Amino acid sequence: MVLRPADEDTGFVLRRVDLPGKPEIPAIADNVVDVRRATTLAVGNAHVHTVEHVLAALYGMGVDNAYIELDGAEPPIADGSSEPFIQIIREAGTVPQTLTRTIAYIDQPVTVTQEETTIVLLPEENYRISCTVAFGPGFLTQFYSTEITQKSFVEELSAARTFCPDYEEIESLMEAGLIRGASLDNAMVLKDGAIISKDGLRFADECVRHKMLDIVGDLSLVGHRLRGHVVALKPGHPSNVALARNIREHMRVERA
């Protein structure tokens, strides 16, 4: 994966350099084609899946415009968090743009409810996420809330790794050779009511923080900087992307 500078108002655009014509896929909710396990974007036959962690890193670092060039259908999973991407963005540096950025505002709450999941965006001056997760036979519950700024994203969310609530499922998928991403090298796993991870946990509440990282990545698909308070109960990619789509239907975009 190579991150390249893009002109002002380009937004985030994925580019499959391994395919004929190097097709481009704008990273907006309209181009989402699959939300099982991860968020997949496509234009025509050009797909990229698991886009959320690199998009979260770009958004979280305050980047507005970038090309994400890939020689395959998936960004490197790295350690299952956004931290490695934060490091390469830092090393490359960023340049202030001359235009003021475009910001998406909503005037009324926007809500998505899907089975056990509810996710709402409430109108508010800042961008904040409050999230509750609950899973497993022991009903492990975590809550976290923070305003999303570059500082808070980097310090509180970016290092939180992917979480797999079902060890048996992971084990059978790994045995069948169906997944390489979600091994214990780059994921926390819930087994018998306890969280296991190769090197211990980075945060006691790493699961909920990762869910918030995913929300930052998936809601970057609104295509603009976001204002409002996201309140999420047991969120996942399907509800995050549905919220991004609803926001795009109801948003008012202004420069600020």
Ligand SMILES: [Zn+2]
């Ligand atoms: Zn994730």
